[in-house]
Amino acid sequence: MDLGPYLLFASLEGLVHAAVLSLIALGLSLVFGVMRIVNVAHGEFFMLGAILTWWVSNFVMGNPALGFLIALLIVPLVVGIIAMFSDLLILRHLKYDPEVTIIATIGILYIIQQFALMTFGPDARPVEQPFNIRLDLYWFGFSAYKFFVIFSAIILLFCVWLVMAKTKFGLILRATQLDSEIAQAFGIPISTVYSLVFGVGAAIAAVGAVLIVPIQQAHYLMGGEPLLLAFIVVIIGGLGSLKGTVVAAMLIGISDGIISVFFSPNLAKILATLLVVVVLLIRPNGLFRTIRI
Amino acid sequence: MKKIIKANISRRKLMKGIASVGSIVAMPGFVSYSQAASSSPIKIGFQVHRTGIGAAYGRWYDRTTQAAVKIINDSGGINGRPLEIIAEDDGTDPKRGAEALEKFANQHDCDVAFGTLFSHVVIGSAPRAGELKLPYFVVSEGHHVASGMLNRYTLQPGITDVKSQVQAMAPFVKDNLGKKVTMVYPDFAFGHDHRDYFSAAFESQGGQIIAKVPIPPTESSFSKYFPKIPRDTEVLYHVMVGPAVLTFVKELGEFYGSKGPKLFGFIDSVEAVDLSTPGLEFLDGSYFWEGNPRYAQANQTDHDKFYRNAVGVDSNGASVSDPKDVSTYAHMFGCWETLHIIKKGMEESGYSGIKDRAKLIEAVESMTSMPLSKAHPQGAKIFNGKTHQTFGHQYITKMTNGKLVLAHTTSIEDTFYPDEVDYTKQSF
Structure with a gap:
């Protein structure tokens, strides 16, 4: 393949990757920013989203687009509620102690993963694409659905920004993020906010899963790699920074696409991890983080 | 658990326990294992x-x-x-x-x-x-x-x-599909067998392997590997394993559509995959190695009928209780x-x-x-x-109207190689 189309293909692949990654990382970053806890189970909420999408799409007969739309509405809600329950039942009782919550979320990770193995089984299961259109770009073909994934992620990111910047709920979140004690003194119900944020964080990852599963299949072990990449993105972008997360996701996603295509996927992972080390050394708070923890 | 039990049992209690087990064994009517061995299960x-x-x-x-x-x-x-x-x-x-x-x-x-x-x-x-x-x-x-x-x-x-399988495939690929081959295979022992023995067999036939593309078997998306396939490839030899094989073939179809090189695959790339899945239409006309043909063929033997029936597989190679649950028919025999x-x-x-x-x-x-x-x-x-x-014997089937139809059966002698x-x- 010639260099031009080669680069175009690599960038498109990278964009799809970046779109989904930015959603997953955004959820992780939101939870850390507001609650100051590291959610190791985040990847499993993503996996849960994919598996529930498979259930829904199997349950809804007829046009795959219908099943997909219903999944897009229901699945993030269900995953969000499950996450809220795990906050209410477990994390709240640990008083959000940073070290203890890491251990607790590792526990949640295994519970969700094994539950998925016991119910969903060990196989990868496909979900039909809502529309099956192949765009012929002369040098290579590209699925129209992948463009839809990129487009949907952009819209969703814009919505999150809108909520954070322009609504009262966003104001409450930002206040809690800046100083939870002062926020509480102003009458903000911190524990409710925490539960909601934990739910919303998981739900955003679940949206990413609904979008990706028609491309990648649902599998009970699929939560591992996105978690690792989301951590990389969040560390590079700065924990709790929306802008940083999106920029870092683009950087990691697109460079992963290009390096994978031109060289090898392993090299892409190596370089991403190296970038984390460099960022931690030079800008320990991330590229975009201005608020001190 | 083990530790707790150990800690609670004193040596004296243990001796008593052993003694009582001994007396039970000695009791009349107790059939010891050695006496029952002749009918005990293997x-x-x-x-x-x-x-x-x-x-x-x-x-x-x-x-x-x-x-x-x-x-x-x-x-x-x-x-x-x-x-x-x-x-x-x-x-x-x-x-x-x-x-x-x-x-x-x-x-x-x-x-x-x-x-x-x-x-x-x-x-x-x-x-x-x-x-x-x-x-x-x-x-x-x-x-x-x-x-x-x-x-x-x-x-x-x-x-x-694999060595005997690919050796028997090489002449067919060269005579019917093309001489310039790119190989896509999983990057572990099984894939390396394909890489080493197919390329050796194919080159000794006068063919040429122009590129080798290894893919980790745990990979979940494959498009990024396809640009590595040279444009002058006449035949794409593909073999993939793992939970994501369906994604692999689907993305292959997306990438090439109907314009790609001719395809010769090991059935592993679509083993346990329902071939009527949307997006796999491009496979029509492509060839597969099968250890045992998934679809009941026109010349099906009574033995295959018997075996298929006993395992619970229908004539399309899927479970009789769920037509979407496709078997690994090429291997499980x-x-x-x-x-x-x-x-x-x-x-x-x-x-x-x-x-x-x-x-x-x-x-x-x-x-x-x-x-x-x-x-x-x-x-x-x-x-x-x-x-x-x-x-x-090895079987080569051709995907025809969504089914794999037998195109060639090798002899056993085709698969021989000197003892190692x-x-x-x-x-x-």
């Missing part, structure tokens, strides 16, 4: 990929094994003793594979171990089988048995190996045939218990011709006792 330790990247194969290897055991037990078992399967999940992981063998030998007193498919698990487990002196019948296709890498306790009598070979070996050696394990191996080593029969529904085979490897080892010279 235990087959079944190393099964229930989880991990081999799960789809594991599910069907299990069903085939259960079906074969039922057939054997219904017809009187082995030397009058029934077969009992002790299944252990190895997670398609070499380390857990070795642990499973340990359990078979030391906890369950299994007579033999059997059933492993994935080559890295076989390579990780076989040395332990040798140490445990546990006959280990693998159903893996890897060339590692016949290459001499393993040991006298490891045998592969029920399924042919190996479990059926291997169990029948174990039966024959035990009967011929007069196997009576663990002490006769060496006799069993010698009996299997002395086997040669295995004619097409209910015990060998895939086809006739010739077993090489020196290399512990069986040789048999003589395991019979190794001591037990």
Whole structure:
């Protein structure tokens, strides 16, 4: 393949990757920013989203687009509620102690993963694409659905920004993020906010899963790699920074696409991890983080 | 748990316990194990990929094994003793594979171990089988048995190996599809067998391998590898394994549409995949190697009919209870045939218990011709006792209107290559 189309293909692949990654990382970053806890189970909420999408799409007969739309509405809600329950039942009782919550979320990770193995089984299961259109770009073909994934992620990111910047709920979140004690003194119900944020964080990852599963299949072990990449993105972008997360996701996603295509996927992972080390050394708070923890 | 129990039992209590067990054994009417041994079951330790990247194969290897055991037990078992399967999940992981063998030998007193498919698990487990002196019948296709890498306790009598398969494919690819081939294969032992032995066989035929594209078997998206396939590729030789094979072929179709090179694939790339899945239409007209044709063919034998029916597979290669649950038909016959070979070996050696394990191996080593029969529904085979490897017919099918139709059957002789080892010279 010639260099031009080669680069175009690599960038498109990278964009799809970046779109989904930015959603997953955004959820992780939101939870850390507001609650100051590291959610190791985040990847499993993503996996849960994919598996529930498979259930829904199997349950809804007829046009795959219908099943997909219903999944897009229901699945993030269900995953969000499950996450809220795990906050209410477990994390709240640990008083959000940073070290203890890491251990607790590792526990949640295994519970969700094994539950998925016991119910969903060990196989990868496909979900039909809502529309099956192949765009012929002369040098290579590209699925129209992948463009839809990129487009949907952009819209969703814009919505999150809108909520954070322009609504009262966003104001409450930002206040809690800046100083939870002062926020509480102003009458903000911190524990409710925490539960909601934990739910919303998981739900955003679940949206990413609904979008990706028609491309990648649902599998009970699929939560591992996105978690690792989301951590990389969040560390590079700065924990709790929306802008940083999106920029870092683009950087990691697109460079992963290009390096994978031109060289090898392993090299892409190596370089991403190296970038984390460099960022931690030079800008320990991330590229975009201005608020001190 | 163990620690707590240990701590609570004093030595005196333990002695009392042992004494009471002794007295029960001495009581009249208590039938000890040794007296009942003649009718006690023969235990087959079944190393099964229930989880991990081999799960789809594991599910069907299990069903085939259960079906074969039922057939054997219904017809009187082995030397009058029934077969009992002790299944252990190895997670398609070499380390857990070795642990499973340990359990078979030391906890369950299994007579033999059997059933492993994935080559890295076989390579990780076989040395332990040798140490445990546990006959280990693998159903893996890897060339590692016949290459001499393993040991006298490891045998592969029920399924042919990659080296013989690809060697028999090379002339067909060159004569019917093209001379410039790019290979896409999984980046571990099994894939390396394809890389090494197909390229050698193809180049000796006058063909040319213009690029080799290895892909990690745990990969979940594949598009990024496809630009590495040179544009002047005439034939794309693909073989992929793992849970994401459907994604692999779908993305291949997205990338090339109908404009790509000709395709020659090992069925592994679509094993357990429903070929009517949207997005796979581009495969029409492409060729596949199959160990055993998934779709019942026009010349279907009575033996295949019998076997298909016993395992519960319909004429499209899917489960009779769920047409979407597609079998790993090209591979799983190996479990059926291997169990029948174990039966024959035990009967011929007069196997009576663990002490006769060496006799069993010698009996299997002395086997040669295995004619097409209910015990060998895939086809006739010739077993090489020196290399512990069986040789048999290979099938090439062409995807025609969504079904795989037989296009060519190789002879057994097409798959022969010179011996690389003589395991019979190794001591037990």
